[in-house]
Amino acid sequence: MSVAERPVVQEARRIMEVCNACRYCEGFCAVFPAMEMRRSFTTGDLEYLANLCHNCTACFHACQYAPPHEFDINNSRVMARLRAGTYEKYAWPGSFARLFRRNGTVISVATAMATALLLMLALTVQGKDIVLSLHQGGGSFYSVVPYRLMLGVPLVMVILATVVTVVGLVRFARGTGWNVKQLLDPELMWLAARNVLTLRYLGGSGDGCNYEDDTYSHKRRWYHQILFYGFGLCVLSTTAAAVYEHFLHWQAPYPITSFPVVTGTLGGVGILLGSAGLFWLKVKRDPRPQAESLLGMDVAFSGLLFLTSLSGLLLLSLRETRAMGVLLVLHLGFVAGFFITLPYGKFVHAVYRFAALVRFADEKRRNHPGNGIF
Ligand code: SF4
Ligand code: SF4
Structure with missing residues (x-):
């Protein structure tokens, strides 16, 4: 993992690793089946997954680890933040x-x-x-x-x-x-x-x-x-x-x-x-x-x-x-x-x-x- 990696990327990776062990939300959208095809997540993988997400928030409301649980899993929000970052990162010029x-x-x-x-x-x-x-x-x-x-x-x-x-x-x-x-x-x-x-x-x-x-x-x-x-x-x-x-x-x-x-x-x-x-x-x-x-x-x-x-x-x-x-x-x-x-x-x-x-x-x-x- 790069030391220069943005905190939102690190948080998305942490959440995907927890979700990949849990897999409760796999029927909600394309993000989870795409996640399950991976064992590790590069920055590019996470940016791709973030753009598969359309912020339906189903995984937040269904999650037993959502805040105030100590795991603090808020996949919808982190995917949205990461997605917004990709708009800036890949904008041209x-x-x-x-x-x-x-x-x-x-x-x-x-x-x-x-x-x-x-x-x-x-x-x-x-x-x-x-x-x-x-x-x-x-x-x-x-x-x-x-x-x-x-x-x-x-x-x-x-x-x-x-x-x-x-x-x-x-x-x-x-x-x-x-x-x-x-x-x-x-x-x-x-x-x-x-x-x-x-x-x-x-x-x-x-x-x-x-x-x-x-x-x-x-x-x-x-x-x-x-x-x-x-x-x-x-x-x-x-x-x-x-x-x-x-x-x-x-x-x-x-x-x-x-x-x-x-x-x-x-x-x-x-x-x-x-x-x-x-x-x-x-x-x-x-x-x-x-x-x-x-x-x-x-x-x-x-x-x-x-x-x-x-x-x-x-x-x-x-x-x-x-x-x-x-x-x-x-x-x-x-x-x-x-x-x-x-x-x-x-x-x-x-x-x-x-x-x-x-x-x-x-x-x-x-x-x-x-x-x-x-
Ligand atoms: S969002 Fe929560 S319930 Fe859904 S797969 Fe991830 S950890 Fe499991
Ligand atoms: S918020 Fe995103 S990742 Fe979560 S269930 Fe909806 S589309 Fe899938």
Whole structure:
């Protein structure tokens, strides 16, 4: 063991060694079966296990050695702290790692600045009269924000966010001692995707997660599902709108019964409900198995998704009024804040956890080849 090792790594190793002898929680999630494939734990192993964990807190509430027991086993909290450390450690560029500290403030300030800047630009470049005028019919959005700007800026932001996220992912895979090529194995990706699509491990051992106490519930799984599929529908809506615009030359805004509007509305409502529900569960949570330093990141991410969705739905409802210009700029500001901070916020959890699930599928296939596809 390195003398320079961080205390949280040492604590995670101590807990995993106790858990590996106990194994009471092996049915709760993927962390424990992955732990059982090891007799010793490198720093990379522990960081991988920490990203397999999704903080359901079931192992804390079930543990007979949890505080005030002298063994002081608080696996949920230590995994969360270690996981937060991996976001900083593998962030790219490295100098941006500090954005994960006080992340709630970083996301709030970045979004507020992007929104204020866009509003200021619209009011000064386009003029107050255009922004606050009534615009109707095809192409009315582009009277407020020119088409090239509306297309070009988000495109650049998406490309940058993707590059930064992928480099971070490769650094995470290599840094935790895994073969990056396995990330692209279609069978392993499908197994991991299946777990993500059903959010299997948010079901615990069948009864769900814990929030305030040792009572189990599936609420977190449901809110996650609603948010996840709502987000997917919004991506589908944006993609369909891009096809309409660029290939069919039909200009937005589209009719209320059109495919982009129907999917966007359903997706937006899903994001509103999912993010509000997850926030409510955060407020009610038992703080003992949590890493309090992650609270700001979680709340800021849910809040930003909520505001992006709310502004989009308001824009849809009021697009034929004088409020359209301001609402469009506000919505684009929230979208810009989302993409600017995407690689340095809660979204990283989704990426690293997916990679950890692919690795888990890989380890299971190699260690239990007789089990076939599980
Ligand atoms: S968390 Fe507690 S009960 Fe669960 S495996 Fe570890 S030591 Fe055992
Ligand atoms: S908190 Fe939940 S997901 Fe994390 S190790 Fe414990 S049981 Fe597994």
